[in-house]
Amino acid sequence: MSLIGLTIGQARDQLRRKAITARELAEAYIKAMAVARPLKAYLVETPDRALAAAKQSDARLQKGNSLPLDGVPVAVKDLFCTEGVETTAASKILAGFVPPYESTVTANLWRNGALMLGKVNLDEFAMGSATITSARGPTENPWRRRGDNRPLVPGGSSGGSAAAVAARAALAAIGTDTGGSIRQPASFCGIVGLKPTYGRCSRWGIVAFASSLDQAGPMTRDVRDAAIMLQAMAGHDPKDATSALLPAPNFEAAVGQSIKGMRIGIPKEYRLDGMPTEIEALWRRGIEWVKAAGATTVDISLKMTQYALATYYIIAPAEASSNLARYDGVRFGLRVPGETLEELYENTRGQGFGAEVRRRVLIGTYVLSAGYYDAYYLKAQKVRALIARDFDEAFKSCDAMLTPTAPSAAFAIGEKMDDPIAMYLNDVFTVPVNLAGLPGISVPAGLSAEGLPLGLQVIGKAFDEETVLRVAAVLEDAAKFDAVPAFVAGAP
Amino acid sequence: MSNLIKGHTGDWEVVIGLEVHAQVISNAKLFSGAATDFGAEPNTQVSTVDAAFPGMLPVLNRFCVEQAVKTGLGLDAQINLQSVFDRKNYFYPDLPAGYQISQFSRPIVGKGKLVLDMPDGTVREIGITRLHLEQDAGKSLHDQHPTKTYVDLNRAGVALMEIVSEPDLRSAEEAGAYLRKLRAILRYLGTCDANMEEGNLRCDCNVSVRKPGGALGTRCEIKNVNSIRFVMQAIEYEAQRQIEVIEEGGAVVQETRLFDSGKGVTRSMRSKEESHDYRYFPDPDLLPVTLDPAWLAKLRADLPELPDVKKARFMRDYGLSGDQAATLVAEKETADAFEELQGKVSKRVSISASATANTVINIVSFIAGERGVSPAQFISTNDVPGVLILQQKNVISGRMLKEVLEGIADSKQSAEVFVAEKGLTQVTDTSAIETAIDAVLVKEPDKVADYRAGKEKLLAYFVGQVMRATQGKANPALVNELLKKKLAG
């Protein structure tokens, strides 16, 4: 098998056995990254940095005192601030911004031996579900519909991360998930995407979209890799007041453990009217798989599900309108001059933000404004409490939940673009998890009739990623998903 | 005492509420680890959190919470075991995040009170509405360049306590007394330096007028007045202005005004076309603040003795008048120096605390003030106890106190050495005084005649002449007694 065909788990073994070197692995990926340029996944390539880190990894590997992620080349969503490397959140307003600091999650990765290949594309400020709102243009999904060569979206907002991993242009990637931004692109690209519990990974140094929803997580080839990556990323950070003061358990140990006797909840409200039959069928297959593995399924009810998207599209824009106020042309990023300060502000923000970001900032400003706060924002926070309560109740009768990840497979670039609400519906199964702050994972589970990957989602209790990983690994084993995208960098 | 203001149409009552921003004494900022020191080079005390760089997050400073709670306890206020930080959104170049982290609907401290000591010895209770924690903004300099504003973020993120009073104040004097009392409490607690001139105590005044007992009038807010004197001037001016507006048939417009200390007037700030809409909402980067009741109880138990309690103790234990006690306790240092002084002196001689208090209040404070030191500093660095002991022993007269206190301060000598060297020992020798009296009376036969004809007020004049002749060294009581005898004779 070629170097870029290995998982993290496999590469780790070969590195430790000195069958390969970190340098060889890094060089293979640097080449793959270049080959994959037509996908426009990477915004910045940092090969020198990767090679320098690989050298250090090799030194440790030589001495036999390697770190958990030594030699693992990672693509970083350009929402993570990386010291000395331009960080833009795919927005014009942050063009040229070079942070003097490294986000906690990326710093944790490098401290554990991983190396950065580059920064990858996303929807502007992570606002989107298709990586088409990026100021740098869309990223293409490496998959194609059978007999149709139109470029598809990779999902979003972590579309660059998903495309890079799926195309073998990164061994793993990190993304962020505010309403499904890790799980939905993972589903669209046929990879594993894990959104940890809110507070599991530090948000420090991640360009904020919606603070009460944002969470970083890994995007990988398989479930074990997700566990290995999460281990390195997670942990309490005193610089983030919402980071949980909990030690990270051994996530990898959960992978491969039996789910015999486990109760898997099947939320009836996720059976949407007009849901494509292939999604329905996929879900049914998933249910059979967990049953076959010895788990029982329980019908559960998440009554508020239908209100989750509307709730999300009040809370997330409200927080975003405030979080994005700092982009004002004074201290960093774009400045579009004006005669007065007010003009400078308005010009900078008017030209610096793209259409979707502008829409969300305006919605957010409106729902917080005098006279509307109670009707929109406060109401949404109350419905959010009810949504969280639904999950609490449901988890009294089950250990994890199984649902589809997204209501469809990847769509073509240009589809759904004129209707924001149609786009928002992509996140119908993922958003409730963010509202409740729970962990969720998407595992590739099959192909659509058109030959596109589809994912199943496992949802767990707060801080119970171990159960999520256990169930996900069972699904992975059963699904035996081995389809390969149309585009693979340096195909094996 | 009446606070009413006379207008053409009768009496008016002025209604005042104050909003004070008190800078918390702390090493680091409210939500970052940058220093709070005053006067550093621009933007040197700024972290990436203070400058609101992308991805930066606030983490609350435990000590600032403690300081706010202490202050709340000092104001006899409700301490809220759960409080929430909110974002107050607005754009300004010295507000880097585009929002100020403050507390809106659930402040850390609720209702409390503050007792005013009025100049006539009476007390007034003023309600405190709330105290909350918030971040200071940076500084915008508009006068450095003809077309540019310069921004320094050193202050951005420094912890402030916003202390809001009920509209219970009824005169500029009361407002002044409120600020002096608040300053004393903050300093006793060590939670704020409370120096208005240095900007670590800033005051916004809400002023309205009404007919006594009538409905509240429309108020104006005078922003950022930076001394107690100016607060009083601004209120006086604003109350008069509002009365004139109404009496001339106009109506007061609710607005924000600025006090021009040069001209002693308030001016309307150019009102922005768009009214403020701060869009407060709970800051999702911060969890609600939860206080541990046991911790709170300990803080309460460890609270220092505060001015009101100290004043009551001084009246009870030392027999001081309310006025004397209030004056002494206004500064903790002074109160402490008084107690120490009284202790030292009374160990050696019998002296009334009231006499010591008067010396501190009238003489020591005056001399210290002239020398630019505090009364406490003056007492601790000079042999003040020695001077009081000599006076109680009748070695020097009360009239000599000021001269001797100044003398020991200048010469750095002990009271005893100074008095001996300068020969300031009081003359209690009857014959010497009689000689001096005789000399005075001989020179003033007309006045002696007048006195004897019934103009007894002249006695004071003769006493003065005798004292002057003896360079103040004669024992005044003896002079009085002997003079009366001679004049009668």
Added chain:
Amino acid sequence: MALDKATVARIAALARIKVPDSELDALAGALSKILTWVEQLDAVDVSGVEPMVAVTHARPPLREDKVTDGGIRDEILANAPETTDGFFVVPKVVE
């Protein structure tokens, strides 16, 4: 809620985002559609429900009152569009 042009202009001013007059109508339409859609929450009975303020119930320690940061003026100013003598610079603010 259908937003009119004037409301959108007011919100845009509040958010300090310049929206050309020619785009106001289309934007008002788009925002109105989103707002009308989110108003499906009107159907939810939330009486007696406390709003969700914090997602996590953890109470990590607060920060100690120690100076651990600052003194990095060059880094603070390095990304700024305009600086002079250690200050950020903006067009003059008229009060």
